Amino acid sequence: MEIERETLLLMLKRMWMIRNFELKVMEVHAAGEFTGAAHPYIGEEAVAVGACAALDDTDYIAGNHRSHGHPIAKGGRVDKAMAELYGRVDGYCKGKGGSMHLADYSIGILGESGILGSSVPVAVGAALAAHIKGEKFVSLAFFGDGASNQGALHESMNLASVWKLPMIFLCENNQYAVTTSYADTVAVEHVSDRASAYNMPGILVDGQDAIAMYEATQAAVERARKGEGPTLIEGLTYRYEEHSLGLGRVRRGEYREQSEIDEWRKRDPLLILETALISQGLATREECDAINAETVEEVEMATEFARNSPFPEPEDLFDDMWAQPIPLP
Amino acid sequence: MNTVGIIANPSAGKDIRRLVAHGRVVSNQEKANILRRVFAGIVSTGVDRILMMPDHSGLTRPGTADVSGQIKVEYVDMPVADHQGASTDAATAMAAQGVGCIVTLGGDGTNRVVAKGSGDVPIVPISTGTNNVFPANTEGTLAGIAAGALAIGSLRIEEACRRSKRIDIYVDGNRQDDALVDAAVSTQMFVGARAVWDTRTLHSMFLTRAEPASIGLSSIGSRLQPIAIDDPYGLYIRFSGNTGPGATTVSAPIAPGSVVDVEITDWRRISAGEKVPIQLTPGTIALDGEREVELLPEQDVYAEMTIDGPWVVDVPKALTLIATK
Numbered sequence: 001m002e003i004e005r006e007t008l009l010l011m012l013k014r015m016w017m018i019r020n021f022e023l024k025v026m027e028v029h030a031a032g033e034f035t036g037a038a039h040p041y042i043g044e045e046a047v048a049v050g051a052c053a054a055l056d057d058t059d060y061i062a063g064n065h066r067s068h069g070h071p072i073a074k075g076g077r078v079d080k081a082m083a084e085l086y087g088r089v090d091g092y093c094k095g096k097g098g099s100m101h102l103a104d105y106s107i108g109i110l111g112e113s114g115i116l117g118s119s120v121p122v123a124v125g126a127a128l129a130a131h132i133k134g135e136k137f138v139s140l141a142f143f144g145d146g147a148s149n150q151g152a153l154h155e156s157m158n159l160a161s162v163w164k165l166p167m168i169f170l171c172e173n174n175q176y177a178v179t180t181s182y183a184d185t186v187a188v189e190h191v192s193d194r195a196s197a198y199n200m201p202g203i204l205v206d207g208q209d210a211i212a213m214y215e216a217t218q219a220a221v222e223r224a225r226k227g228e229g230p231t232l233i234e235g236l237t238y239r240y241e242e243h244s245l246g247l248g249r250v251r252r253g254e255y256r257e258q259s260e261i262d263e264w265r266k267r268d269p270l271l272i273l274e275t276a277l278i279s280q281g282l283a284t285r286e287e288c289d290a291i292n293a294e295t296v297e298e299v300e301m302a303t304e305f306a307r308n309s310p311f312p313e314p315e316d317l318f319d320d321m322w323a324q325p326i327p328l329p
Numbered sequence: 330m331n332t333v334g335i336i337a338n339p340s341a342g343k344d345i346r347r348l349v350a351h352g353r354v355v356s357n358q359e360k361a362n363i364l365r366r367v368f369a370g371i372v373s374t375g376v377d378r379i380l381m382m383p384d385h386s387g388l389t390r391p392g393t394a395d396v397s398g399q400i401k402v403e404y405v406d407m408p409v410a411d412h413q414g415a416s417t418d419a420a421t422a423m424a425a426q427g428v429g430c431i432v433t434l435g436g437d438g439t440n441r442v443v444a445k446g447s448g449d450v451p452i453v454p455i456s457t458g459t460n461n462v463f464p465a466n467t468e469g470t471l472a473g474i475a476a477g478a479l480a481i482g483s484l485r486i487e488e489a490c491r492r493s494k495r496i497d498i499y500v501d502g503n504r505q506d507d508a509l510v511d512a513a514v515s516t517q518m519f520v521g522a523r524a525v526w527d528t529r530t531l532h533s534m535f536l537t538r539a540e541p542a543s544i545g546l547s548s549i550g551s552r553l554q555p556i557a558i559d560d561p562y563g564l565y566i567r568f569s570g571n572t573g574p575g576a577t578t579v580s581a582p583i584a585p586g587s588v589v590d591v592e593i594t595d596w597r598r599i600s601a602g603e604k605v606p607i608q609l610t611p612g613t614i615a616l617d618g619e620r621e622v623e624l625l626p627e628q629d630v631y632a633e634m635t636i637d638g639p640w641v642v643d644v645p646k647a648l649t650l651i652a653t654k
Contacts, residue, residue, distance in 0.1 A: 002516075002517065003518075003519075183385045183386075183409075189340075189357050189384070189386035189388075190339070190343060193343075193357060196354050202354075203343055203348060204340060204343040204344065205522060209520075211519045211521040211522075212520075212521045212522045212523070214521070215345065215522035216348070216522050219345055219348040219522075220348060223348060236411065276519055276623070279623065279625050280518055280519070280623070280625065
């Protein structure tokens with residue numbers, strides 16, 4: 001099915017939003033405006049944006065430690081996301097979660113986690129809820145090539161397949177688990193090969209091409225809604241920046257060649273989508289630039305919003321931890 | 330030094346057709362097993378060297394270990410890459426080094442990119458892809474024996490091979506790409522997930538062959554007029570526009586597990602050298618099952634069939650010749 005122009009332009013906007021959000025995060029983190037780990041998603045924008053464009057607001061996603069791109073791709077607010085990174089009360093988790101905890105249940109964002117693979121069973125739980133309730137929403141879990149070796153993922157794939165849950169396992173294979181090449185640690189050529197062990201289809205997709213990711217996810221969503229069970233999608237992609245901000249000891253070039261980074265930069269997902277839109281006459285260069293500029297402005301406003309928001313009070317520390325609060329002694 | 334080349338595509342058979350159809354899955358373990366059998370066949374013919382495309386997962390490693398000490402085994406000096414250009418680069422390097430035959434593991438798409446670099450070196454294509462018109466379900470050992478016989482010169486190309494055809498796509502006067510079996514013009518605007526599975530998006534199609542026992546888009550043509558690999562003509566089918574004398578509806582297996590009715594507006598044979606304009610924007614051209622070329626406004630695009638495609642080893646015929654010589 002052909003993608004509507006409006007959808008394509010929204011995809012471009014969300015990709016620029018992620019790119020400019022991450023660039024700003026790198027800038028203010030380097031300036032010491034907030035501390036802690038933060039994992040730039042730059043280079044991988046097409047995976048999350050293409051996938052989330054095939055989902056409805058009522059569908060669920062769960063992310064991982066590389067945690068800013070997924071909620072923005074699902075339509076999350078950048079001001080609340082930035083405020084959370086700054087640890088302020090107007091953040092998504094009232095400033096108590098930080099970079100790796102951006103949740104917005106109203107649009108299906110279950111949140112992220114710094115523990116590799118740990119959010120996958122949470123997403124499967126949402127898929128189980130759809131199954132039990134007899135509803136048509138689907139659930140999608142993002143995880144990386146490193147997490148593809150985690151037991152939690154394999155247990156999740158098995159159970160999701162046994163119960164034929166409306167679940168999409170989306171591996172963002174950026175080819176490095178921190179500094180370790182997946183070629184040295186994953187026993188199969190492609191993570192998607194592992195689907196056959198769990199009796200589900202697995203496909204390999206160009207993760208730099210948002211339209212390819214959209215089409216693949218759309219096909220998986222269709223299967224899931226028809227009750228045909230889970231799918232494993234592997235988006236082959238690349239991380240342009242280092243694993244995490246604040247990890248000074250991991251320097252560029254120590255585990256991957258600059259020439260390799262340069263090759264992947266030639267396939268920048270934003271360049272690919274903009275080229276497609278412009279060459280087919282769906283957008284002009286000026287319109288693409290305007291979308292970029294618009295997101296720069298929104299990210300600036302989000303940063304000001306975060307800076308002006310207060311820190312949470314110490315006595316609020318244990319609020320919101322439990323559905324049924326447990327009284328402190 | 331006589332040499333057999335090996336190009337095994339580890340990414341073959343992993344595209345979206347496993348979701349939208351029931352495309353088969355050939356595990357890389359099985360690909361490695363096939364290669365072990367290929368290696369055994371090659372060694373039995375007395376070939377001096379096997380030259381392989383390197384890959385991440387080491388598909389060739391078990392076979393290499395099997396034949397250690399019996400034959401020289403080398404990799405093409407090239408970076409390991411996970412894109413289709415790697416197969417073309419490997420084939421080009423093999424042709425430059427004078428290999429006598431190249432064994433491929435993949436589908437139509439894999440062989441298309443190998444053929445871009447292999448020149449006149451004959452190919453033994455073993456099917457491990459999704460659409461497998463070009464490659465055959467050949468047993469690896471037998472494929473290895475046939476490839477080895479060609480490499481050592483006990484079989485001649487002319488007697489053991491068939492010359493395939495090719496559809497060349499020209500954009501603004503330059504040859505931009507090609508297909509070995511089918512070039513399908515689709516109304517889909519972007520290459521996206523590459524496969525074409527919705528026949529309602531078909532605008533027109535060019536076929537070098539249309540064999541009733543094949544799966545994929547070329548099966549549509551086989552319901553109109555069967556065409557063999559070396560018949561000196563191809564087929565041009567239209568799915569939209571003004572209805573012609575060939576208007577009809579056919580039922581065809583356009584993908585694994587997917588048999589659909591397809592409305593034909595018109596069709597006719599095409600001959601080598603005939604230039605057929607492609608007038609559709611926006612749109613894409615799928616080459617051997619995968620959208621590759623985006624049709625842009627203001628472009629002058631046409632397709633032309635040539636009978637100078639790659640040589641393909643006819644394994645049963647080659648083995649018969651070996652047995653009777």
